[in-house]
Amino acid sequence: MLPRIPQLSILLVLLVALAPAAIAYDYGYDxxxxxxxxxxxxxxxxxxxxxxxxxxxxxxxxxxxxxxxxxxxxxxxxxxxxxxxxxxxxxxxxxxxxxxxxxxxxxxxxxxxxxxxxxxxxxxxxxxxxxxxxxxxxxxxxxxxxxxxxxxxxxxxxxxxxxxxxxxxxxxxxxxxxxxxxxxxxxxxxxxxxxxxxxxxxxxxxxxxxxxxxxxxxxxxxxxxxxxxxxxxxxxxxxxxxxxxxxxxPGAATAQFPVLGDFTVTPPNPTCLVGDVNCDGYVEIGNDILVAFTNFTGPGSFGMVRSDGDVHGPAEATTDPDGHDGDVDVSDILTIFGAFTGPPPDDADGAGLGAPAAAGDPSIPDLIYDPTTGEVTLDPDGSSIIGYSLQNATNSFLPGNHTPILAGVTTALTSQLEEAALAPGSGSIGLVFPTGLDLAGLQALLTVNQVSRSLGTPLVPFDLIVLSTSGVPVPEPASFWMALPLLGGLAWLLGRGGRCGRVRCER
Known part of the structure; x- marks a missing residue:
């Protein structure tokens, strides 16, 4: 004899299997x-x-x-x-x-x-x-x-x-x-x-x-x-x-008779805007364009999905979250550019990407800040810049002073400054930051600090450099400690009072 619980389970399975399927309402004249x-x-x-x-x-x-x-x-x-x-x-x-x-x-x-x-x-x-x-x-x-x-x-x-x-x-x-x-x-x-x-x-x-x-x-x-x-x-x-x-x-202004039919609402198939990588209803730089830049593969089959930037299906741009062709190529980039809407209104949210990289790394572009004027200069520093996203949580930017450096799409708000393009650029983006910040204040200001250097390379934070009132740049602490051995060696050579050539040093 089977235990009671398995018997009950078998009975339920049989009842479900024998239960008639739901019958769809038959619409039309009858x-x-x-x-x-x-x-x-x-x-x-x-x-x-x-x-x-x-x-x-x-x-x-x-x-x-x-x-x-x-x-x-x-x-x-x-x-x-x-x-x-x-x-x-x-x-x-x-x-x-x-x-x-x-x-x-x-x-x-x-x-x-x-x-x-x-x-x-x-x-x-x-x-x-x-x-x-x-x-x-x-x-x-x-x-x-x-x-x-x-x-x-x-x-x-x-x-x-x-x-x-x-x-x-x-x-x-x-x-x-x-x-x-x-x-x-x-x-x-x-x-x-x-x-x-x-x-x-x-x-x-x-x-x-x-x-x-x-x-x-x-x-x-x-x-x-x-x-x-x-x-x-x-x-x-x-x-x-x-x-x-x-x-x-029939004219009594009362609910005398029911309205027939199936009032069960059919849920919509989930859709996204054309070009919207993260399906949040906006096509913007930080959450869409730079993501696609980072995951750029070129044409082929690489297992990419929409959240990677694959927004163009085999034949056309798609609104289907699952509609993609496995790569992030120029078709995807151009689709995102063409559907650009900018960020949500008054969107000042965003989490930072962690501590900035060490200043002085030639593979990392620099953000050079002048505390006297608030001017921000973006320097490729041996690399390149095709996109960037700077955000703050206190609406402290001055978007009216923003000067684009990239020939692409631009967002300039009190909460964020962003650009993206297929061709690199560099230079001053204007007097867009509040004045009087030191390095710690600059780090605290930027809740998002990221730069795209080329298609297919990871997003990284800008190196942050603050100009002192004397014009001498103050690098981030990591860069300072990295530079100490070099400064020590230079002091030793100067102390010997000699000259250094390409091969040797002489007195």
């Missing part, structure tokens, strides 16, 4: 879905929601709401339960900069009235009219962000944040009235906000924020006699929508 969900109509998502990874509403949650009819007429529909201030793709002004206005046929105050700026309108709304040509884009005071006149895909009309991602084509929508358009706006309203005269006519006053989608005229809707898709509304929301907290109704 009259059976209307039973108990509106009777003659129903609303569902057009597809699983996703998280946006680009554009002005990046990281917003994208939902497409489809409204279907079984062949019956209706005046208007409402989507209730969403908060207006969390809808990221609403507009309060049209493309020409004027306020979004709402048409109020029969309104005693006039035919039109400006909609309050605290609400607005969602322009991502598609139906049978779908703006068959861009010339009808603003006819009858209705908007779309795009149109499709031949089932060939959607053409943008230029609205900021607008979408051409409608999952349906023109022919999927049913003709629903004798007018040139069926639904003509999706307005946001709510408690205490002005309402369309349809609401006034029926004595409706929204108790919650509501998306109001009216028909084309005063109840003049032709019964098409057959069912199908009436309209699609795109909503980009600042957080995942909870299915149980929203609903729709």
């Amino acid at each position: 009259p059976a879905k209307a039973v108990g969900n509106g009777g003659d109509w129903y609303m569902e998502l057009a597809q699983d929601p996703t998280v946006l990874t680009s554009g002005s509403t990046i990281l917003g949650y994208e939902y497409f709401f489809d409204f279907y009819t079984l062949g019956e007429s209706f005046y208007m529909t409402d989507i209730v339960g969403l908060e207006n201030n969390k809808i990221l793709n609403s507009h309060t002004s049209s493309l020409d900069g004027t306020d979004v206005r709402t048409q109020r046929w029969g309104d005693p105050d006039g035919n039109y009235a400006a909609w309050p700026t605290s609400t607005g309108r969602i322009f991502d709304l598609w139906s049978t009219d779908v703006n068959e040509d861009s010339g009808s884009a603003n006819a009858f005071d209705f908007w779309r962000t795009s149109y499709d006149n031949a089932d060939v895909g959607w053409t943008s009309l230029g609205y900021p944040g607008g979408s051409t991602a409608n999952p349906h084509v023109y022919s999927e929508y049913v003709e629903y009235s004798g007018f040139g358009f069926d639904v003509w706006k999706a307005e946001l309203t709510g408690p205490g906000q002005p309402v369309h005269w349809f609401y006034t006519l029926f004595g409706v006053s929204p108790a919650e924020d509501t998306i109001y989608i009216p028909g084309s005229s005063v109840g003049v809707w032709a019964n098409p006699g057959f069912g199908g898709l009436v309209y699609t509304l795109r909503v980009v929301y600042s957080e995942p929508i909870v299915q149980e907290e929203i609903g729709w109704s």
